[in-house]
Amino acid sequence: MLIVKKFGGSSVANKERIENVARRVAEDYKNGNKVVVVLSAMGDTTDELLEKAYEINPDAPKREIDMLLACGEQTSVALMAMALSKMGLPAISLNAFQVAMHTTSKYGNARFKRIDSERITNELESGKIVIVTGFQGVNKYDDITTLGRGGSDTTAVALAAALRADACEIYTDVEGVYTADPRMVDKAHKMKEISYDEMLELATLGAKVLHNRSVELAKKYGVQLVVRSSLTEAEGTIVKEVTKVEGMLVSGVAVDKEAVRIALVGVENKPGIAFKIFDLLAKHNVNVDVILQSIGRDDTKDISFTVDQTQAKEAMALLRENQERLTIQKIEEEVNVAKLSVVGAGMQTHAGVAAKMFEALYDVGVNIRMIATSEIRITVLIDLEDVQVATKAVHAKFLED
Amino acid sequence: MLIVKKFGGSSVANKERIENVARRVAEDYKNGNKVVVVLSAMGDTTDELLEKAYEINPDAPKREIDMLLACGEQTSVALMAMALSKMGLPAISLNAFQVAMHTTSKYGNARFKRIDSERITNELESGKIVIVTGFQGVNKYDDITTLGRGGSDTTAVALAAALRADACEIYTDVEGVYTADPRMVDKAHKMKEISYDEMLELATLGAKVLHNRSVELAKKYGVQLVVRSSLTEAEGTIVKEVTKVEGMLVSGVAVDKEAVRIALVGVENKPGIAFKIFDLLAKHNVNVDVILQSIGRDDTKDISFTVDQTQAKEAMALLRENQERLTIQKIEEEVNVAKLSVVGAGMQTHAGVAAKMFEALYDVGVNIRMIATSEIRITVLIDLEDVQVATKAVHAKFLED
Numbered sequence: 001m002l003i004v005k006k007f008g009g010s011s012v013a014n015k016e017r018i019e020n021v022a023r024r025v026a027e028d029y030k031n032g033n034k035v036v037v038v039l040s041a042m043g044d045t046t047d048e049l050l051e052k053a054y055e056i057n058p059d060a061p062k063r064e065i066d067m068l069l070a071c072g073e074q075t076s077v078a079l080m081a082m083a084l085s086k087m088g089l090p091a092i093s094l095n096a097f098q099v100a101m102h103t104t105s106k107y108g109n110a111r112f113k114r115i116d117s118e119r120i121t122n123e124l125e126s127g128k129i130v131i132v133t134g135f136q137g138v139n140k141y142d143d144i145t146t147l148g149r150g151g152s153d154t155t156a157v158a159l160a161a162a163l164r165a166d167a168c169e170i171y172t173d174v175e176g177v178y179t180a181d182p183r184m185v186d187k188a189h190k191m192k193e194i195s196y197d198e199m200l201e202l203a204t205l206g207a208k209v210l211h212n213r214s215v216e217l218a219k220k221y222g223v224q225l226v227v228r229s230s231l232t233e234a235e236g237t238i239v240k241e242v243t244k245v246e247g248m249l250v251s252g253v254a255v256d257k258e259a260v261r262i263a264l265v266g267v268e269n270k271p272g273i274a275f276k277i278f279d280l281l282a283k284h285n286v287n288v289d290v291i292l293q294s295i296g297r298d299d300t301k302d303i304s305f306t307v308d309q310t311q312a313k314e315a316m317a318l319l320r321e322n323q324e325r326l327t328i329q330k331i332e333e334e335v336n337v338a339k340l341s342v343v344g345a346g347m348q349t350h351a352g353v354a355a356k357m358f359e360a361l362y363d364v365g366v367n368i369r370m371i372a373t374s375e376i377r378i379t380v381l382i383d384l385e386d387v388q389v390a391t392k393a394v395h396a397k398f399l400e401d
Numbered sequence: 402m403l404i405v406k407k408f409g410g411s412s413v414a415n416k417e418r419i420e421n422v423a424r425r426v427a428e429d430y431k432n433g434n435k436v437v438v439v440l441s442a443m444g445d446t447t448d449e450l451l452e453k454a455y456e457i458n459p460d461a462p463k464r465e466i467d468m469l470l471a472c473g474e475q476t477s478v479a480l481m482a483m484a485l486s487k488m489g490l491p492a493i494s495l496n497a498f499q500v501a502m503h504t505t506s507k508y509g510n511a512r513f514k515r516i517d518s519e520r521i522t523n524e525l526e527s528g529k530i531v532i533v534t535g536f537q538g539v540n541k542y543d544d545i546t547t548l549g550r551g552g553s554d555t556t557a558v559a560l561a562a563a564l565r566a567d568a569c570e571i572y573t574d575v576e577g578v579y580t581a582d583p584r585m586v587d588k589a590h591k592m593k594e595i596s597y598d599e600m601l602e603l604a605t606l607g608a609k610v611l612h613n614r615s616v617e618l619a620k621k622y623g624v625q626l627v628v629r630s631s632l633t634e635a636e637g638t639i640v641k642e643v644t645k646v647e648g649m650l651v652s653g654v655a656v657d658k659e660a661v662r663i664a665l666v667g668v669e670n671k672p673g674i675a676f677k678i679f680d681l682l683a684k685h686n687v688n689v690d691v692i693l694q695s696i697g698r699d700d701t702k703d704i705s706f707t708v709d710q711t712q713a714k715e716a717m718a719l720l721r722e723n724q725e726r727l728t729i730q731k732i733e734e735e736v737n738v739a740k741l742s743v744v745g746a747g748m749q750t751h752a753g754v755a756a757k758m759f760e761a762l763y764d765v766g767v768n769i770r771m772i773a774t775s776e777i778r779i780t781v782l783i784d785l786e787d788v789q790v791a792t793k794a795v796h797a798k799f800l801e802d
Contacts, residue, residue, distance in 0.1 A: 015453075015456055015457055018457060019457070049476075052416075052480065053479075053480065053483055055416055056416055056419060056420070056480055056483045056484050056487065057483040057484060057486055057487040059486075059487070060483040060486065060487075061482065061483065061486050063493070064479045064480075064482045064483050064486070064493075064494055065479075065483075067475065067478070067479040067482070067494050067496070068475075068476060068479035068480065068483075070475070071472035071475050071476050071479075074468065074469070074471070074472050074475075075450075075469060075472050077468070078454070078465045078466075078468040078469035078472075079453065079454065079457055079465075079469065081462065081465045081468075082454055082457045082458040082461040082462065082465050082466075082469075083457050083458060085458055085460075085461065085462050085465070086457065086458040086460070086461075092464070092465075093465055093468050095468075097498045097543075098543055098544070119543070142498075142499055142520070143499070
């Protein structure tokens with residue numbers, strides 16, 4: 001069996017953890033498997049390197065940032081190869097140049113275009129464990145690129161696809177994907193499996209286990225993922241195409257506390273204005289979620305929506321610059337809100353999920369500010385202070401007997 | 402003018418020093434020159450990385466060590482490009498893959514085979530300052546190699562040769578090449594110029610300013626070097642083909658305290674034995690210097706020679722293993738010795754230099770243990786405790802009026 005195993009930064013943060021990972025890798029290898037290991041930079045290395053960079057130049061060129069950051073993973077893979085070698089196992093580390101991981105040109109946020117499998121395949125054929133740098137690639141200028149946060153997950157999935165691996169295991173510091181954040185809901189439990197689409201909704205909504213792009217890529221190439229802990233032997237959660245839709249209506253409850261609500265008050269009520277507003281934001285890559293439009297006083301309407309905290313400043317600036325042209329009387333920003341979502345492939349074929357969710361919130365007196373739905377999720381915007389009680393109530397309604 | 406400037410690890414050890422180097426580079430660039438900068442790893446980075454490696458695996462594979470160490474220079478060049486960019490100057494960092502610095506395969510001690518100049522030339526043509534990682538290369542397996550200590554000097558010279566640069570400046574923490582170690586001889590003064598051959602003898606003898614291989618390469622390709630300080634504007638020392646032989650008999654006095662004397666007592670006095678001994682050492686790359694052979698008691702002879710401290714252990718082990726076959730009665734090791742040398746292209750055509758040196762030592766009562774000479778140097782082995790007084794006396798004799 002050909003297995004791709006990805007370990008995040010906290011799993012290789014020091015000598016002991018590197019040795020721990022080496023032991024897990026060795027086990028698979030000794031059982032006769034071909035093993036490819038993808039690693040992130042050790043612990044907080046990436047943040048430390050960024051700090052050094054910004055100290056020298058707060059506006060450092062992205063190309064040079066990527067050149068710098070790539071050292072993080074290169075350090076991890078070399079040390080891992082040494083640890084495996086210490087155990088008497090043949091291992092070889094490879095960086096993005098050596099594998100030839102071709103990406104688009106965009107520094108700091110590149111996408112894979114093509115991965116050459118020749119070098120890795122040759123090393124595997126000669127009996128070696130292959131350790132590959134996550135998070136990085138090479139663009140058409142022969143320059144180093146990085147994939148953005150969560151990039152190492154994407155590297156693992158892309159390699160699994162390119163090598164037609166039999167398994168792709170994503171090791172993290174939790175034991176899998178949970179029905180809710182266990183720190184918030186004590187009855188939250190680990191899912192045995194989850195579909196790509198559900199995982200995508202959960203990742204977008206802040207479940208923070210797998211990066212969105214890696215799940216998209218896994219779905220596109222049909223790479224079955226396992227999310228599991230690098231610290232325990234627990235089984236983890238399988239992410240794959242079809243899960244038993246018959247079973248549960250709702251797979252999980254996700255919370256996103258990073259949402260900011262922007263309200264545009266008194267927008268002229270004529271065709272095309274809403275389009276112009278969201279087109280402006282889209283053109284600047286501001287992602288908008290949970291949109292609500294309501295009739296205001298006079299001949300105006302009010303438009304509200306949420307954006308991620310990281311994009312709120314840019315969104316506000318854009319709107320203020322264009323306030324007159326967009327006929328907006330007043331722009332308001334509200335940060336004390338949170339998004340609460342239920343996700344489940346089952347709800348596609350079942351009516352009444354929304355009603356059940358609203359009932360759960362009503363029972364504990366939580367006010368719903370806005371609502372948005374997709375085929376497999378329902379999201380409500382609530383006050384930040386209600387998050388804990390709301391999450392518990394919704395989880396109890398759908399996921400506890 | 403096309404200038405290659407090399408800065409060592411201490412010159413880029415922190416933010417302030419990086420900015421200092423950036424300012425010097427900027428000056429040349431603003432004066433209309435094309436500038437290529439070669440950098441070592443920051444401060445003690447290389448040693449710190451090695452420490453991490455040996456903690457995980459004291460016998461770490463050399464290939465992986467090189468993979469790890471290469472991160473040191475890559476960090477330096479990226480940060481330097483950022484510092485220059487902060488000053489509004491266009492700069493680009495390149496690693497060994499990107500330049501295509503082809504080396505032999507030997508990890509930890511590779512040699513340059515060929516350097517592609519295309520990428521660098523293109524970047525220079527487009528107006529950029531090019532920052533290149535010193536110390537590293539890529540071998541035929543597409544693996545990262547390193548050149549061994551002092552490798553960044555060699556990178557600078559190799560690049561200057563490949564690019565047909567007009568100047569190659571080696572920046573260090575001293576102001577140039579001195580007639581003796583200023584910490585030992587207070588009247589030591591900076592040389593204005595020195596020939597490649599003299600520099601080679603001085604480098605070998607522990608002057609520690611330029612690495613031997615870089616001087617050999619400079620001589621081979623006729624690259625004129627300037628050794629100067631990164632901290633002051635002082636003029637430095639020029640290293641070139643012919644210096645005014647008419648002038649001084651002796652250019653400098655060098656001391657090597659790292660010498661170890663090995664004495665082989667009672668070796669059988671028959672043809673071929675000395676050959677076998679030194680052949681054995683040569684085959685294991687142990688460099689032998691200052692050889693003395695003398696008639697011993699009975700029908701035996703004694704053979705003494707010096708080796709560098711770093712090779713003493715290996716040399717002793719080799720000799721002990723083969724003691725019987727080589728008919729050696731007793732092997733002795735002595736560490737409290739030092740090599741004192743005078744170097745000067747002038748002595749080729751002048752007799753009496755040796756006599757003058759011995760006179761200087763005799764005047765201060767220093768005992769000479771062994772003597773070795775080449776065309777442009779005379780080396781004596783003395784007791785370690787005599788080093789200071791001997792160096793001062795010899796320097797005064799030849800280099801002070």
